[in-house]
């Protein structure tokens with residue numbers, strides 16, 4: 188409403204459309220959002236199309252309207268004239284009518300058209316050339332239960348391999364827990380319902396498990412932006428879990444050391460090549476999700492077939 192804030196003030200392109208601040212600055216330059224602005228990558232592929240940390244918005248078209256009308260956000264609140272004052276303003280921009288005509292066939296700049304255009308733009312933000320993507324691509328097998336996820340990746344380092352095994356441990360071991368239970372591949376986002384991960388004691392409100400795509404280039408982590416690096420975020424699962432009503436049942440087991448750690452111990456005995464110390468998640472620092480913006484160069488060699496485990 189003051190012309191100070193755009194979507195990209197809070198969703199910064201260079202860091203996968205996330206924010207460097209724990210909570211983002213609103214249009215008055217003072218107030219801050221109560222939650223961290225998450226990355227906007229591969230949103231179109233989310234297994235459950237529900238948006239925001241609380242997963243309370245059911246379409247992208249309605250989600251994009253929220254910051255526009257939020258008092259901490261762009262500030263087109265009812266008192267400030269609402270979205271009508273926004274359209275009155277865009278109408279004075281010389282290029283707007285032309286853009287609407289190109290996109291929709293005529294110059295009518297209705298709110299639903301703006302919402303649709305913004306939502307379509309967000310859907311176009313896709314990351315598909317990470318090391319994980321090019322490593323997994325030759326292994327994809329939709330005819331098997333695990334869709335080829337247990338096969339070794341041709342481009343993975345040893346430490347990434349350990350990370351991947353830990354990440355998928357639940358499935359690979361037939362146990363209930365693994366990071367992938369909540370960060371469902373290939374998007375690595377919540378399979379559908381909000382969850383709690385014990386960030387604080389007594390935590391009551393569950394939130395969405397965000398996609399881990401581009402996690403390495405982001406600014407801050409978790410809904411409160413409380414962690415500064417992905418390592419800190421992962422370390423939380425090892426040492427930081429606190430009990431509370433929202434703590435996911437899968438993670439509750441971790442409080443007592445079951446069943447993932449038991450599973451990992453069993454796995455460590457059965458599989459060669461795993462370092463002995465696989466109990467915590469320290470080994471997951473090499474998790475297979477490091478992303479880069481540039482396509483990852485050489486494609487995996489097709490001549491050596493994937494060695495299925």
Ligand code: HEC
Nearest residue numbers: 193194197211212220222223224238239240241251254260
């Ligand atoms: C003032 C900062 C701010 C501005 C401006 C802003 N956002 Fe956001 N955005 C956020 C925050 C904070 C969240 C998380 C909201 C929550 O759940 O509490 C969010 C969430 C989202 C989500 C949900 C993503 C997901 O994975 O669920 C989408 C999509 C989105 N914003 C798109 C936009 C678009 C498009 C614009 C411009 C019209 C915009 N945002 C402007 C801060 C902002």
Ligand code: HEC
Nearest residue numbers: 365366369382394395396397408409410420421424435437
């Ligand atoms: C019970 C479900 C669940 C499990 C299991 C789980 N996560 Fe999460 N994860 C979440 C939720 C929910 C959040 C967001 C929590 C918040 O912001 O309060 C999250 C957030 C994260 C983040 C921060 C992402 C960001 O962009 O802010 C990382 C990194 C992460 N998880 C990695 C992992 C790893 C690695 C594992 C396995 C050790 C794992 N998660 C297991 C549910 C889960």
